[in-house]
Amino acid sequence: MxxxxxxxxxxxxxxxxxxxxxxxxTTKVFAPVENCRHSTNVRECIAEWMNDFRPDIVHxxxxxxxxxxxxxxxxxxxxxxxxxxxxxxxxxxMRDAKVSVLWALTSPVNDAWNLKTxxxxxxxxxxxxxxxxxxxxxxxxxxxxxxxxxxxxxxxxMEKMHTPDGVHFNEAGQKILGAAVSQKIKSVxx
Numbered sequence: 273m274x275x276x277x278x279x280x281x282x283x284x285x286x287x288x289x290x291x292x293x294x295x296x297x298t299t300k301v302f303a304p305v306e307n308c309r310h311s312t313n314v315r316e317c318i319a320e321w322m323n324d325f326r327p328d329i330v331h332x333x334x335x336x337x338x339x340x341x342x343x344x345x346x347x348x349x350x351x352x353x354x355x356x357x358x359x360x361x362x363x364x365x366m367r368d369a370k371v372s373v374l375w376a377l378t379s380p381v382n383d384a385w386n387l388k389t390x391x392x393x394x395x396x397x398x399x400x401x402x403x404x405x406x407x408x409x410x411x412x413x414x415x416x417x418x419x420x421x422x423x424x425x426x427x428x429x430m431e432k433m434h435t436p437d438g439v440h441f442n443e444a445g446q447k448i449l450g451a452a453v454s455q456k457i458k459s460v461x462x
Contacts, residue, residue, distance in 0.1 A: 274299045276457055277327035279314065279334060280376070281307040286441045290450020295457065302327065308334040310350070311358040315365055322369040330366050331457055333376035333421065335359065335407065339399045348399070356406045363414055374460050375411050376419040376453070377404040382430050382438030419456040421449060 276299050278288055288303045295301055302325040308314050314334050321327075338350040338358075350358070359375070366373050380400050404422055411418050425433055425445075433445030441449060 274329070274461060275325065275327045276301045277321055277325050277330045277371075278303040278453075279308050279318075279321070279330060279332040281309045281334065281336060287446045287450035287453060290446055291454050291457070294450060294454035299457070299461075308332075309337045311335045311338055311355055311362065312350070314362040315358070318362060318365045319369070322366070322371065327371055329372040329374060329457065329460060331374045331376060331419065331453060332362070332366075333378065333419075334362075335403060336378045336381075336400075339378075339403055341399070352402060352406045355403055356410050359407055360410050360414065363410070363416060372460060373416050374419055374456060375407060375416050376456075377407060377422040379421045379425040379449070380430060382434050417456070417460055419453060421452060424449060424452045 276291075276295065278285065278291060278301060285303055285307075288301070292301045302321075304317070304321055306317060308317065311334050314332065318330075335355060338348070338355050340349045341347065342349070363373055363375070378400055380397050400422065408418060410416075428445075428448050430438075433441055433448060435442045
């Protein structure tokens with residue numbers, strides 16, 4: 273039986289039950305309790321997860337929180353070039369462990385969500401596209417398949433998929449995103 277490791281933050285991981293159901297019988301799915309809220313955290317956690325789960329493939333969706341802006345400076349928490357270097361390093365760690373990698377592009381959230389604590393505010397959709405483009409460039413250069421969950425959410429409509437807070441997925445959104453993730457994993461397994 274194939275083994276899949278799902279990595280993401282709590283917001284992105286709400287669809288994991290849908291993935292488990294869709295892949296039942298052919299694939300064992302692991303989703304660590306710890307969240308990968310920043311791309312930098314991925315490198316710190318990945319070796320432990322490789323040893324614990326020994327997956328055949330890793331589906332990773334990380335980086336949304338790298339896009340948070342400081343209210344005063346308007347600068348990103350992690351500049352785009354740093355973000356790109358971080359995810360490239362994360363992919364290197366996974367490939368060293370002889371694991372297939374599938375990178376999911378960050379999905380957008382509604383404008384209803386604006387993080388106001390600690391002097392930060394959330395990014396705009398233009399910010400998300402900027403970071404997704406950077407991730408896509410890295411994946412293209414490394415030959416890593418991409419799961420464009422950003423496009424899935426935009427195509428279906430954020431209002432249809434999100435809860436009123438603008439960031440978590442509602443039941444319909446979980447099913448849609450879970451189906452998209454499952455199909456992409458199946459396509460990589462062949």
